[in-house]
Amino acid sequence: MNKTINEDVSIVLSGEAGQGIQTIEGLLTFILKREGYYVFATKEYMSRIRGGSNSTEIRVSSKPVKSYVDKIDILIPLTKSSVEHLGDRVTEDTLIIADNDSLNLKNKNLFNVPILSIAKEIGNEIYANIVAVGVILGLFKINKQTIEEYLKERFGDKGEKIVSDNIKAASEGYKLGKDFSESGEIKIKISANENLKDDLLISGTDAVSLGALAGNCDSIFSYPMTPGSGVLVDLANFSENFDILVEQAEDEIAAINMAIGGWYAGARSMVTTSDGGFALMEEGLSLAGMIESPLVIHLAQRPAPATGLPTRTAQEGLNLVIHAGHGEFPRLVLAPGSLEQAFYLTQKAFNIADKYQIPVFILTDQFFVDSYYNVKKLDLSKIENKKYFVETTEDYKRYDLSKAKNGVPPRGIPNYGNGLVVVDSDEHDEEGHITEELDIRIKMVEKRLKKFEALKEDFISPEFYGNDNYKYLVVCWGSNYNVVKEALENIDNKDLAMLHFSQVYPIPENAVEFLEKAEKIIDVENNATGQFAKLIRAETGIKIDSKILKFNGMPFSVEELTAKIREELQ
Template sequence: MKREASIVLAAPAGYGVQTVEEALTTLLMASGLNVFATRELMSRIRGGMNSTEIRVSSDRVAAYMRHTDIAVPLSKGALQHLMTYSHVDKETLVMGEKENLVGLSSLSENQFYDLPISRIAAEIGGSIYSNSVAVGAIMALFDIDENLAIGYFQKRFGSKGDKVVQQNIDAYRRGSEFGQKLVSSGRIQIDIKRDPRISGHMLLDGAEAVGLGAIAGGCNFISSYPMSPSTPVLIFLSQHSQEFGIIVDQAEDEISAMNKGIGAWYAGARGMVTTSGGGFALMTEGLSLAGMLESPMVIHLGQRPGPATGLPTRTEQGDLKHVLNAGHGEFPRVLFAPSTIQDAFYLTQRAFNLADKYQVPVFVLTDQFLLESSYDIPPLNLSGVEVEKQVIRTDSAYRRYALTESGISPRGIPSYGDGLVVVDSDEHDEDGHITEDLLLRKKMVDKRFYRKLERIRKEAIPPELLGSRSCRFLVISWGSNYHVMKEALTKSERRDIAVLHFNQVYPLHESVTSYLGKAKKLAIVENNAGCQFGRLLQVETNISIPAENCLLKYDGMPFSVEEVVEFLHNLNA
């Protein structure tokens, strides 16, 4: 009897794998089950081979696993693809059409169940109904109320007419009959405790959460050039632009996008850009301009493997150094690395307020895994969410870069008051006019760099400790690896290991040196080849992590629970 289950679907692009994923996760959540889905995609519009993993549980699950309980290859070559990436083992049940399954000979007789999807779909009305057949077969394994499926199809296909709705329902029922036969045979039994409260949860992916966070932060301008995996944020904000009064601009390139964003803040808007590593490379001159102008700016960067085009539809944490050191000259910045869907919302919202308060660039550093993974969460708590605007009404004596003890000069905008708002990319005096006064130059650097950074550090978010402070091993992680570390730590049953997880990677909270200094032994888990966060910690704390205690992954895939558990088990070696 399975108390949780993992399902993996695989087919080339264009087969509708994501459509099946949407139906399954929606229906499972509506029935009171926790769901998590993540995608593995090739960078092709058609062809290649893609897969989606869906985990179903009575507990919160939000991490990638290699083990698969139910594999559903929807085309020729799909089973081989899943086997290549260790998604099929001796305990996996494979459901699909026998004629499509090259590699079937390696499975035991009880591992395969013939599901004639194409034949059923043809009898219903054509191959377009194949996905609904597959959904019906899988949902029968979880004993999903048919009325939920009927309601889903009515909502999903209602605009296409009653006939299309009914044919999808018929396809679902035919698939469900095959699923029920499989359950009756005793070859698979799933019994997952349901919680009716889960049906009221939100099903969000990371890109939607970043977009919602931007809206909650008062974003009313976005200019970007499309680049995976960040484009869904641009799409989400464009879809809701009229509802929330957002100007959306698809720029001709990333250089233009960054400069338009800076111009928007100068005019009084709250702007952002969304991009990936290669696009951000073109934004670095504009980033330095924001530093010199002391302009607020919010940059969302969805990481993917590089350099150059790299693997545009895969995941990595390889742009930390890129973002930390980008731009010429010295100026402060803030780097958030959301750990969860909730983090993606709250930290993006916080980024706008922090950028406005300190007049600095603030980064929201995500990755393909977080942006394209989805799971159910309780409704977001908006009680403490406020748009904190810092713009002042100027008077005739206004000085844009007035030297202040805090380092923060009052920020005015054109036509809001009697003052003249002058900004300059050259070094400037307090009025904003160009200067080569070298004594004033030092004062300006002290103001915009040292004094601001000192105050920004005081607002840094502390890392979260999972486990005991008296641990033998302290394992560092950051960003989207939160859930895999948390689950692996629990499954390892190692009481002598704790995890210190960061969702702000710069500047670091003052507690970090103490955590690392008191640890008996240190280890780290990162999705990059250069141990980038480990090296940042060494620079900031003068404490290094031994190379043998670094688990680094850079093949384009997220960490699986199994490989992190193995790493934790071997830390004694």
Template sequence: MSRKKIAEEISIVFSGAAGQGIQSIEMILTKLLKREGYHVFSTKEFMSRIRGGINSTSLRVSSGRVNAPMEKADLFLPLIQDTTLHLQDKITEHTVIIGEQEVVQFDDMVDIPFSEIAKRCGNKIYSSSVAVGVIAGILDVSDSTIEKTFTTHFKGKDDKIIQENIQAAKEGIKESAKIQEYLEVVIEKDASVQDEMLISGTEAVAMGAVAANVRYVASYPMSPATGVLVKLAGWSEQTDCIIEQVEDEITAVNMALGAWYAGARAFVTTSGGGLALMSEGISLSGITEIPFVVHVAQRPGPGTGLPTRTEQGDLHLVLYSGHGDFPRIIYAPGTVEEAFYLTNQAFDLADKFQVPVFILTDQYFVDSLCNTPVWDLDKTVAKHHFTETAQDYKRYAITESGVSPRGIPGFGKGVVKVDSDEHDEEGLITENLNETRKAMVEKRFFRKFNSVRKEVIEPDCFGNKDNELLVLSWGSTGNAVKHAFQLLESPPAGMHFSQVWPLPENIEDILSRYKRIAVVENNASAQFATLLKGYAGVPVTHNIVKFTGLPFSQEEIAREIQSIQ
């Protein structure tokens, strides 16, 4: 194996069975490298089982900001032999494989006795700390950074355990000299990274809800959305938020609507199968005009599908869930920063317009981790939009904007009446079809929808705006597309949508400038392309789709774009 020089960034893949410490390696190593001044991005894929199977984490370490998967691995560290077939697409003739000879056998593998070193340091389970040390040695991480990171990570553990893990990492650093015979890594550090946050998509969504002053969370655990519920539960004492793990998703939506009716900002987090059960409740939100905010972390369907894999397959479900006509807002963040601010904004606009608002992510997005600058809390909003009621208060008063004054029971002298049947301005059931029914639909749907559209987020434009080819992305594909553009000698025009409904009113004019349009999305039926065709009459000429349960790599997208240029 000839010596390879790597400059600017390195791609590292760890793999093993559930329970072998892959997640611990990722957690410690990303913290360690960020503290040392490296830009980091990690994403994981795992099988739907408690133990066994094959899990892997892909880590990018760079001198510049990175937030998308790479196709190939510069370093591959397998903890079990069976990973070869599973990850063969990531291994090339230039990949340096690091393994324990007694456990795995590969040609030209660098043998490092992780278990033996861990035992010498105190316990075989310290093998993951040895592995962290090996990577730290390759990337020239200081002893002080090792000590600070391990002390923080194992805070609350016995000091003897902390020191033994630190020693195991330092022994790993010594072993890294073996790899440096084959690999020279030259990556510039950036001191400013040390002051940034290390955030996952899960944490970004949860933090956005906290910044919006969420006071009630009702959810039924469902991968991959459960992490948001767990995070909010962990912070509940500091945030003064009530967390309910309920018996099913039907209960979740109805309890959340009850909390909103009473004046509390409520939140639900689920996946496609859970949202399917919420359909009637979403429609209830539509006619009662009670705000509703739900996070939908997508996974492959239909049915149970692949519970721990990723897909952007629920756009149509979210867009059309609930019977009848009523406005809704759908956000699809592409970065952790967008996830934070858009989740925060979701509560504000749900409250302001009294509509359901959806935050649409996916497994890849919520389970990925990267460093990001500290967010500006002055840009967040936690303003309530309800009003103190007068004696003659009418809950569904006809207004020019379509938004009726929203009262809260007990706040004012008026009675707050809501009804799931068609109703008049006071909230009383009616079957006055030609007058009241018509007036309510015009208020609740047409005029309110027009008001909602005034706050649509315009798509982000990048690349060569004068190119005749436009490549569109939405949600989690955005970063991979932007990174793919960096690999192209002549990138086309690019456009990323972080809001997929409503679309900009002038969307047809925006897109008609281009002769050819390609849409990149993680589903089989090109759902966003279908939406563009149906709503704006946009002739999408190329569908770049992937539906294996894995996210796009930047190289995949670059090849697809090259093939149509």
């Protein structure tokens, strides 16, 4: 049996929760990136601590790769049920590297590798995942010094024996993988590039967290909820070197109220959660709308309603965040499609929230936050932060109508100046005191709503990709940016283009000219009702008849989206 894989290889590792699949993902992606490869990794996992079947997909390529694919070139299963779990993705072309003495699989493309036996000889079955890492790295003939250096970094705090055993496990697997390569049984022909060694390898979670740090976020309040909790963990780690207050609140209601209190005091506070957690925060959001408090909320979506599929992906939270909170007040909703966008938009979110005194959402999803790929070093020269609160005088009025021509009154904070800063959840007068005078109520509502017009100064235009003379326009938002782009590259039709929205509410006005020009608009979303298509209709009057929707908890793969778009073109 001889198999050569050129340019782009998809490697999937699968096993039970607790078998170290995420450890394998981390080791392989970082080592391969260090050796100059383009890598992409994403995971799917069940909502259990032990058992079940989880998998990680790692794409390695000679060119940038940023999307999920169905194809599996090489599969390393750690349990027999792993193969069944992956279903139709395992084809007659899939090479399976497994310890078949323990799994007893029947497949013509099976390479029997004594992964468990090697691990036991080293001292513990737990090293099976590191043996598997070694096999893959051996296929690529990775520099052994690079492997050893990274294992020392990764396990150095666990003691010399642990480091030594991990290096031995990787080395034993490496020999087997290298033998497969040199014999021609499994040959991978993918070019490494020296220039990629300095790339960053980050996840969606990292991109949002680094963007918050760049936006001078100095406090985060959260009640943990998958898949939004990673941002809380990241900022907790950053707090070791930066002045960041990290508070795991007793519940979601406390978390959002703490964040509002932080902004009131002059901090730049953030909340991170998921759909179900945010549902408990809605009264707090409405409070922010009434007292005109800045607020930044990261919401990582997952399938709903209720607990839904807590570890899967969806784009079902759009209607929630647009309509959340009782009453009418402005908000901005951002939905990054790339890791670079996540960094820059999160940083910008803090300035926009501060400038206009409104809630700003960063809307991601499980697929986005849990995916990794190479990015060039982020350009910090683009970063500019400004605090918009004012030093108060004795005659200061928090909601001074004469100084809020664009709907934005001067925001003071306690103890910065001689004024008294009064806010209240009831309707209030210019000084912030409760009022039931109906004329003042009208003026305050009109003032708050004026911010929608003022916000246009900072709107983020949708990104266009394709030939200017298009007939067919694929519309997408958030995490579908890269998969739609790769599907369009596969189709290679000059009549086809993409319009990606990273600002999903309000709809930027310049989007209308792109939409009106198309003979046919194709909407791509991970929900069952086409929430964004309906929003476009409501905001612009343009009806989108053609929708490609997926809502089983998995992201679109490149292959299926390519096929579905082709169907729409016929």
